[in-house]
Amino acid sequence: MRNKDLIEKLKIQRGLAEDEWVQIIDTFDEEDLRFAMDTARGITIERFGKKIYFRGIVEFTNVCRNDCYYCGIRAGNSNCARYRLDEEDILACCEDGYAHGFRTFVLQGGEDPYYTKEKICGIVRRISERFPDCAVTMSIGELDRDFYQALYDAGARRYLLRHESADASHYAMLHPASQKLESRMRCLKDLKEIGFQTGCGIMVGSPYQTSRHIAKDMMFMAEFKPEMVGLGPFIPHRDTPFRDEPAGSVDLTLMVIALTRIMLPDALIPSTTALGTAEAEGRQKGVLAGCNVVMPNLSPMEVRKKYMLYDGKVGTDMSAETGIRTLRAQMEEIGYEVVVARGDFQRR
Numbered sequence: 001m002r003n004k005d006l007i008e009k010l011k012i013q014r015g016l017a018e019d020e021w022v023q024i025i026d027t028f029d030e031e032d033l034r035f036a037m038d039t040a041r042g043i044t045i046e047r048f049g050k051k052i053y054f055r056g057i058v059e060f061t062n063v064c065r066n067d068c069y070y071c072g073i074r075a076g077n078s079n080c081a082r083y084r085l086d087e088e089d090i091l092a093c094c095e096d097g098y099a100h101g102f103r104t105f106v107l108q109g110g111e112d113p114y115y116t117k118e119k120i121c122g123i124v125r126r127i128s129e130r131f132p133d134c135a136v137t138m139s140i141g142e143l144d145r146d147f148y149q150a151l152y153d154a155g156a157r158r159y160l161l162r163h164e165s166a167d168a169s170h171y172a173m174l175h176p177a178s179q180k181l182e183s184r185m186r187c188l189k190d191l192k193e194i195g196f197q198t199g200c201g202i203m204v205g206s207p208y209q210t211s212r213h214i215a216k217d218m219m220f221m222a223e224f225k226p227e228m229v230g231l232g233p234f235i236p237h238r239d240t241p242f243r244d245e246p247a248g249s250v251d252l253t254l255m256v257i258a259l260t261r262i263m264l265p266d267a268l269i270p271s272t273t274a275l276g277t278a279e280a281e282g283r284q285k286g287v288l289a290g291c292n293v294v295m296p297n298l299s300p301m302e303v304r305k306k307y308m309l310y311d312g313k314v315g316t317d318m319s320a321e322t323g324i325r326t327l328r329a330q331m332e333e334i335g336y337e338v339v340v341a342r343g344d345f346q347r348r
């Protein structure tokens with residue numbers, strides 16, 4: 001079957017066979033990409049209108065116990081100046097975000113044992129009480145089920161945890177032996193069962209990734225049905241073992257975004273900072289490929305350059321205010337309107 005016919009089939013069946021995914025990923029040309037993006041964008045506009053949800057992200061700690069080979073804040077990177085925001089700092093970021101109209105706050109950090117269950121749940125509770133009309137999203141990695149449950153009970157309703165690769169052997173090439181795909185999958189399952197709107201996702205073009213790996217990721221997502229999907233190109237970081245690995249392709253990232261949107265019409269899919277870093281117009285292109293979320297950074301200026309997951313991360317040299325203004329202008333430039341509502345996942 002031609003790639004265009006496979007894309008049509010995906011739109012109807014919301015899934016493809018492994019070899020069909022592999023074919024598209026291996027053989028798509030410029031015209032196929034355009035067709036996939038047009039199809040994905042059509043589905044997005046029909047479902048959401050030309051609206052982009054803004055989520056304010058607070059990167060509250062860059063301390064991490066993990067040692068992911070791709071990530072700039074990995075435990076093994078001694079060149080990384082570590083920081084932690086305290087409860088008052090975090091609330092001040094949310095306060096600032098609220099004044100700019102944000103109704104979703106994303107608390108993201110490394111896996112930092114300093115933030116115990118009691119501590120972090122206390123912070124979540126305070127944010128939920130202070131901003132009852134806002135959604136709290138957590139992105140703090142792998143935790144026990146009862147920790148996740150406590151976060152939910154404290155008021156968090158969404159959780160972002162990229163699966164990074166649905167293939168165990170590929171996952172093992174990206175992480176040390178102590179980090180297991182099995183454990184990641186257990187976390188994602190727990191999060192869903194507890195009732196979180198759950199996000200998974202991958203880096204496109206991560207080292208050793210093949211088309212068959214991406215096919216497996218797509219098949220995993222067809223089954224898992226995440227409410228949110230984070231997709232960005234891999235970008236090397238100079239202080240990691242993957243410093244000399246090539247960056248992921250923007251076109252392949254756009255193709256994976258478009259295919260994900262066609263498969264999961266209701267999903268919330270951010271046009272990621274990594275995409276905007278890989279290419280100046282990357283975030284606009286992401287929206288044109290079916291993204292409907294952007295996540296401006298609300299972190300204090302002083303810590304931004306320390307939350308470097310990859311080299312050249314955009315937005316680290318500007319204030320929250322300027323970052324928001326820049327993103328808003330980028331969205332308006334392509335005819336989209338920014339909305340500040342909570343924007344919960346809704347199945348249609």
Ligand code: 5AD
Nearest residue numbers: 070071162203233234235274309310
């Ligand atoms: N390039 C692109 N994305 C990265 N992430 C971590 N390091 C990199 C990198 N070098 C992504 C991972 C992680 C998310 C928070 O950031 O997918 O889940």
